Amino acid sequence: MIYEMRVYHCLPGRLPALLNRFETITLGFFEKYGIRQAGFWTTLVGESSATLTYMLAWDSLAEREQKWNAFASDPDWLAKRAESEREKPIVATISSQFLVPTSFSSVK
Template sequence: MLAFFSVCSVQEIQAQTNKGYYMLKVYHLKNSAQQQLTESYLKEFYVPKLHKLNIKNVGVFKTLDQDTTNKRIYVLIPFDNWKKIENLDANVSDETTQAGRDYINADFKNPPYTRMETIILNAFATRTSPSVPKLTAPKADRVYELRSYESATEQYHRNKVKMFNSGETDLFDRIGSNPVFYGSVIAGAKMPNLMYMTAYDSMKERDKHWEVFSAAPEWKVLIAKDEYKNNVTKNDITFLHPTDYSDF
């Protein structure tokens, strides 16, 4: 620790401690009873509690897939420093509402989910905070696209992040794909990888935007560069729609 402070300036230390982070919580549900219990907790207790803690722009999304045995709820929580992540559980652990008590004190025979996973991401240096998309369609019609890009090694992962910061993020902005966040996973089951989310008024609009992206001259130049070859080994896409209590 002493060596760290001896070689880092005050400005560098502040830059490292003030960068943006995201927590992405994924609730896996097997039936409507679990979904109802978890959603009541999130809507009536958890999200309002985060707002009281001055954590804004909390996103809550549900999968569009038709598999009723593996429904998922995604909760996106932004943080402006690491300390808030460390203290999160302690700050939201009180049981001040009925929804909170029902969820927290659920019996082991009737849990509110089959499994919950937590992913921690470091925000891209060029996009350190989330953006609320400017959409006009009703929330029930909107489509959010969550992508995960896995790489073969940490070096290839860093190369893909560099590729995003060298033009991909600017292209998403230019064509109006409503990017919500970009992040590099620092704790999760699938590593090394990055994740990002874009938003659209409909699936039709989503398809149109990707056609524009693929045909964009700057993308063709970027993808042709040898330095960015083979930096993604797997691409997972999850389509989501926001809940009525989501900030996004």
């Protein structure tokens, strides 16, 4: 199993809009494309409280490429994402890392 950790750094005051978009729009598209989430977190204490961190679970990088590319190019997703940012942008930057559990990890 491979885990992808994605961190979204929101523009000031825009974290609620991002959380709403994930809850009401994005997760439906994840389900449509078989993208499995391993969890979502906001930052309580740390560098910035305007971040959303989440992890996705993949069987392989090939699975990730196929499913993520299908999701990212879905015309309905693109339209809904654009609509959610009609008034102003939500995300300043996104970072992504691919992680592999160690032999002693409780998560495999």
